[in-house]
Amino acid sequence: MAKYVMQEMRNLHKEGETLLYPRMVIDGCCETEELVEIITKGSTLRKGEVLASLQLISEGMATLMAHGRSVRLEGIGLFTPCLSLKDGKEREDTNGEATRRNAQSIEISDINFRAEKTLVRDTNSQCNLQRQKGDWRCNRSKYSPEERLSLALKHLESNPTLTISEYEHLTGLSHTAAGRELKKWSETPESGIYFKGSGSHKVYVKS
Structure with a gap:
């Protein structure tokens, strides 16, 4: 059973006002080994086959995204690479007076993920929520x-x-x-x- 709390968040539209939003309490992280056990349970697939498939998928996705493509896994979601300047590299100015950043100054810094609606629906249909005691409050400064x-x-x-x-x-x-x-x-x-x-x-x- 998953648990949730109501977290206090600042209202961006009204200064000094806060609102409460539900937030799931994440109880640990499922690592690859555990996920593979769940996948292979009750199926004809062997653990080694699933691990090898996951490795091949990871390598294939990296190759495609390195060539400027997004990758959509049906039933899972869309993966898109994003760029940023390398550490220590200054941004270009819009007026064009600063040094222009070349490819050596830029790197893939993250992979954005957007879940497919089917994954969200399947997760929601299996989720049984229970409210945890206590709520999470904003950090309030005692100073003006x-x-x-x-x-x-x-x-x-x-x-x-x-x-x-x-x-x-x-x-x-x-x-x-x-x-x-x-x-x-x-x-x-x-x-x-x-x-x-x-x-x-x-x-x-x-x-």
């Missing part, structure tokens, strides 16, 4: 936005940079909220905060 900005500037008086994780620790915000607020400060000239770097290397500094 102005006080959080002051904490950030004070940190930067004695440190050259400020990361999202450090701001999260300083303010009590969730990691997502901390990142969103730092981005807002960096886009507000009078805040005294700006950023340098990109992606996982982005840090915030005094402007």
